[in-house]
Amino acid sequence: MIEPREHLRLDVGGLLSGRDALASETRIVALAPHLGVEVEIDADEAAALLRVGETPWLPLAALAARVSLDVAERLLAKGLLIGDGEAHAALRERDAAIRDAHWRPLSAVAHYFSRWRDSGLDEDARFTRHRPIASLVDECGLPPPHLTERTPREQRRRLPAMRESMLDELFERRVTCRNFDTTEPLAEADFSDVLKRVLGCLAVVEVMPGVVGLKKSYPSGGGLHPLEPYVLVQRVDGVETGLYHYHASDHALEPLSMLTAEAAARFAKVMVGGQGFFAEAPVHIVLAARFERTFWKYRNHPKAYRAIVLEAGHVSQNLYLAATDLRLGAYVTAAINEIDIEQALGLDPLRESPIVVCGFGARTRRERTMFEFDPLGKVWPEG
Numbered sequence: 001m002i003e004p005r006e007h008l009r010l011d012v013g014g015l016l017s018g019r020d021a022l023a024s025e026t027r028i029v030a031l032a033p034h035l036g037v038e039v040e041i042d043a044d045e046a047a048a049l050l051r052v053g054e055t056p057w058l059p060l061a062a063l064a065a066r067v068s069l070d071v072a073e074r075l076l077a078k079g080l081l082i083g084d085g086e087a088h089a090a091l092r093e094r095d096a097a098i099r100d101a102h103w104r105p106l107s108a109v110a111h112y113f114s115r116w117r118d119s120g121l122d123e124d125a126r127f128t129r130h131r132p133i134a135s136l137v138d139e140c141g142l143p144p145p146h147l148t149e150r151t152p153r154e155q156r157r158r159l160p161a162m163r164e165s166m167l168d169e170l171f172e173r174r175v176t177c178r179n180f181d182t183t184e185p186l187a188e189a190d191f192s193d194v195l196k197r198v199l200g201c202l203a204v205v206e207v208m209p210g211v212v213g214l215k216k217s218y219p220s221g222g223g224l225h226p227l228e229p230y231v232l233v234q235r236v237d238g239v240e241t242g243l244y245h246y247h248a249s250d251h252a253l254e255p256l257s258m259l260t261a262e263a264a265a266r267f268a269k270v271m272v273g274g275q276g277f278f279a280e281a282p283v284h285i286v287l288a289a290r291f292e293r294t295f296w297k298y299r300n301h302p303k304a305y306r307a308i309v310l311e312a313g314h315v316s317q318n319l320y321l322a323a324t325d326l327r328l329g330a331y332v333t334a335a336i337n338e339i340d341i342e343q344a345l346g347l348d349p350l351r352e353s354p355i356v357v358c359g360f361g362a363r364t365r366r367e368r369t370m371f372e373f374d375p376l377g378k379v380w381p382e383g
């Protein structure tokens with residue numbers, strides 16, 4: 001993908017002489033997931049890329065008929081053109097990984113270039129939890145209305161009052177937890193029940209030789225269940241602190257690396273973008289998508305990536321409910337350091353990469369220190 005990226009700056013000279021106070025400069029950025037980093041290019045290089053196809057190999061003479069060799073050399077050096085020589089072996093492997101996984105280019109770019117490494121929300125004053133709403137309104141104005149109203153009130157067809165259900169109490173007690181108990185470990189039975197209920201298989205069905213369907217408690221696009229749970233155990237009774245993969249049909253933990261309590265706490269904080277109040281949860285679950293599993297059926301498909309992201313939302317809601325049912329707290333966050341997580345888990349991001357991180361555990365019984373949105377007073381009855 002080639003992105004013309006505008007950079008604005010205040011032009012004081014222009015301002016003083018009555019001209020436009022904003023000066024803009026446009027740079028051209030190539031976003032190529034096989035390279036892993038953005039690459040700045042010039043207009044000649046961008047034009048040359050448009051004249052070179054992306055699939056059949058071009059002999060040098062044919063390439064020279066389309067673009068100047070000088071520009072082609074620069075694009076080869078930047079890895080935006082790929083050669084058949086030894087020097088480009090690694091790039092060819094990366095390029096093949098994207099093609100073999102049947103990524104839709106827009107989706108590949110959106111996923112690959114929205115990943116973070118070593119980022120912290122605390123460092124970004126715009127998003128800190130300590131920022132008063134009034135200061136946000138000062139900067140951004142009022143938010144769009146809290147509801148959409150498409151007709152005048154008298155035209156609304158009223159619906160019957162909701163009948164009671166056993167789900168109501170559960171839903172009302174579902175509150176994002178930001179006050180985890182750091183003193184008591186989570187009981188192994190609670191840990192195990194939540195994993196099984198939310199992530200385990202209810203049935204495993206061999207549809208035909210080599211094709212196995214999994215039945216789980218949440219829906220999955222194409223029934224392919226591409227999400228793999230990786231579990232960081234910080235404090236669970238009888239379970240060693242460390243990183244595990246959850247085996248959904250065996251209902252078992254596959255140990256990946258054992259960690260000291262300090263290393264686990266450090267990594268938890270990195271995972272959740274520096275949000276210490278989430279990092280304190282005794283258990284964290286990374287939902288990583290095996291893209292090639294979904295793209296096996298939905299090849300180069302405009303909706304496939306969206307379906308995977310939606311699926312992660314289903315899992316996290318089920319996790320909230322299963323934890324709430326056991327009187328535990330839960331959280332979910334998309335503010336995650338995907339690249340650090342991939343490295344710790346040994347994932348190749350073109351094939352498998354984190355979508356979301358969630359976690360659960362007991363709430364502190366001591367004083368609440370961080371805000372939770374509980375207007376019904378179901379979790380914090382004192383208001």
Ligand SMILES: Cc1cc2nc3c(=O)[nH]c(=O)nc-3n(C[C@H](O)[C@H](O)[C@H](O)COP(=O)(O)O)c2cc1C
Binds near residue numbers: 174177374
């Ligand atoms: C996809 C997603 C990402 C979220 N990320 C964060 C986050 O990074 N930090 C945070 O404190 N809360 C996060 N939340 C929780 C929301 O802030 C919370 O759901 C919202 O304030 C409503 O509160 P409730 O969940 O208690 O009803 C996230 C929620 C969702 C669905």
